[in-house]
Amino acid sequence: MEQKLDIQTMIFKLEQFWASKGCMIMPSYDENKGAGTMSPYTFLRAVGPEPWKACYVEPSRRPADGRYGDNPNRLFQHHQFQVVLKPAPLEIQQYYLDSLKVLGIEPLEHDIRFVEDNWENPSMGCAGVGWEVWLDGMEVSQFTYFQTVGELDVKPTMGEITYGVERLASYIQDVNSVFDLEWGDGVLYRDIFKEPEYEHSKYAFEESDQKQLLEFFDTYERIAKRLLGQNLVHPAYDYILKCSHTFNLLDARGTVSVTERAGYLHRIRNMAHEVAVKFVEEREKRGFPLLKSAQAKAEASND
């Protein structure tokens, strides 16, 4: 680690690396969400038989984790670098380790461990088996073989690697506060995100209108259900994401009781299941195009 990578170079190197493994570089998806998994480029593409390889940076908003920009490691919005490979190749772990080398992290100079962590996101009906990856004791990535998404079996299995961008960058740039990170061209993380962190925290903890949020939730849910009824999968999914984020905002106020919480999560999970089912149905109507093209490609390379 002679030269310290700034964040944008780090992202660029990861994109290049994963593109070389056949991943498409997708743009971040423009709906609020709590994790890269909730992007349609992961959630929807995980279900059904079609292959899919993609990587992208995803801003991940977690209102309850907001700290007004005061805490060196906790953020209202952090960034994930998300990689999904379906089916997960047998070499996926090695690919991951190679990607760390690209970032200047030589395994022989560190202690890299795969520590059991079976990820789940009950609100989206998702569960997987895998690890947290530890770099000298710090969790820098989450590595998961999806088993169910939207309560559907994921088959073939999708491998998901989520790099915590700020965590990894803090390690690489050797800083103690994310706000000291260099994003690019000498501009620091604080220059970009300090105020947004404060303002979003202020909004989420003090200024959000709970009554209105509750109404939003109900409205978004109603729209999502109507769209699902019309097989309009993608707009329906956008509204499910809106429901999820609205719930997270409500939750941040700490007034959602345990019972109510279970109720909201259940409502989101039902919609997540339905949209997953609908997505597969719609793809099937089109003859699972990506499966066909992958098969054609495989045959061509066999000839």
Add this chain to the structure above:
Amino acid sequence: MTKDFLFEIGVEEMPAHVASKSVKQLADRTGKFLKENGLGFKEIKTYSTPRRLTVLVKELDEKQADVDEVKKGPAKKIAQDADGNWTKAAVGFARGQGMSADDIYFEELKGVEYAYVHVQKAGKEAKEVLLGLDEVIKAMTFPTKMRWDSQDFEFVRPIHWLVALYGSEVVPVEFLDITAGRKTAGHRFLGDSVVLANADDYVEALRDQYVIVDADERKAMIVSQINDLVNSHNWQIKLDASLLEEVNNLVEYPTVFAGSFDQKYLEIPDEVLITSMKDNQRYFEVYDQEGKLINCFISVRNGNKDHLENVISGNEKVLVARLDDAVFFYDEDRKYPLSHFVDRMDSVSFHDKIGSMAEKMTRVRIIGDYLAKRFGLSAEEVADFDRVSGLYKFDLVTQMVGEFAELQGVMGMHYARLAGENENVSVAIKEHYMPTTAEGDLPKTKVGALLSVADKLDTIIAFFGAGMIPSSSNDPYALRRYAYGIVRILLNEDWSLPFDQVVPEIVELLSGKTPAKLPQGAEEDKQLADFIRDRIKQFLQKNNYQYDVIDAVLASSEQDPSQILAAAKVLQQHHDDKAFKPVVESLTRIANILKKAKFSQASPVDPNLFEDRSEQDLYNGVEALANVKDHAELYEAFVALQGVIDRYFDVNMIMAKDEAVKNNRLSQLAAVNDLAKRLGDLSKLVIK
């Protein structure tokens, strides 16, 4: 001839807690497979790392034994029909021996002709039999399994390679799209793959590639390196066995190192520091010679000493980030008085169907006050209990417990002390969770023990009241553990609590004072009492009481754990005495006579109806027993009364013709029987 057989399943990193159990399972299944296939061996050694499960079968037979034997089947007239065709019976017999009906010949035995086949089978070679080991892989079970790629098979983690070597020969076991060979993987970073010439090369060949495959050896390396570090710094360490086991199963080649953190973090409670180090980071915490926690930690790297300074500084940085968080929470929480948190108990749910924590705390105070009277606690203890019952769940809404859930109770204790609560009150907050495991430590203070019993009893009553009664296979809220905890605390404190009587009284006290549903009626009370009774049984079993003693004491109507235990102690203690058998026999005889006579209308014994001196003797003896203090004394009294009882039976006819005399004698026996029942149902005792 025998050779050693090596079988290795190479996987992606397994969870630390499954490796040891799984390799044992693999050995058991392999052993069973070999036995079923008629291959003998000396022993099976096991090796495991995060990335491999391996068995080495020592001195495995080279082939199965040959079979050369004559098998007798049905009589000829059953084997062939009138036309000389083979019957179903004959065909079945031949098939059962692995032959066809054409192989059948007849021979006479004692004048009758029978069907025979001559079975000759060359034993299969081990190499051939071992090809079937894919069945063993398929049969393996794990707490969590996963699919990978496009197939349906599930295993703990994806399988990458198989090694199967019989001596120097590969056994090409096929599984999914993998064929077993002789190539295994070295350490993920330090080693290369190795081609094994012989099964026996395994341990040493992998050692060269920085993999210590023997888990015990690896553990010994860790312990010895830790000891070196500890000794050189004059430290002390508590070598937590489960942490050591976990750490051992996270590495293939261990190197122990120590790191440190700023002294200033020692201000936060030890428990917080230990949780951060041990639970979150899998570090061992370090103490000085006086047993005080110091600002250092010990951890284990999966690798060698090269660039260890990077690893150390990285780990230090991670820990400091965690401790900074903890300091933040600690400072935040201390900005508020306890009442700030207590006020929020209304909005914390205990259970959807039961109600809030605030409601629970109200019920627990009522229950505890009632129990305190029964247990005879001092006014001071009752005052402390009343205080703590209004506080004790408050730490659930502190930031620290929000982050470190495992510190519930502990943080409450610390925060209560800092807020100026007295020691009894503060400690009870922590102790009310105890015992946290079935055989875990019990509360040490009276107030803590009382709060723990009241809290657990409330939980059980509330869940039973809401109809959420555990079944034999399903106990999601761990009510069994709570009930067992109650039993242990009562016995430890020598507190008497007859549940059959107490539960209805508590329900009565609570009714109208809580929105929670309460158990209604005798049926539910009985279910609850039976539930607790089963835990008393568990306690007696755990403490090695003989099964017949347990059966005897639990068959009585007694519901007070301390009384039941006292009875069990006496029966167990005297079980093998000389006097035991005659005493138990005569007391059992009395119970049987009463049962046979269907006698239930006992009335006070009338000495005026006595016809013999022996009757007066027994009467006097029983009268004297009315005041025995405890079960030991009761038993001794029965031993002393033995001769009197025997003479009573020798001289008197119980079922006398005179109805009044008969009833008087039966009443006398009933009086003896009532006393005997305090020891249990003695007919359940097995006496040699």
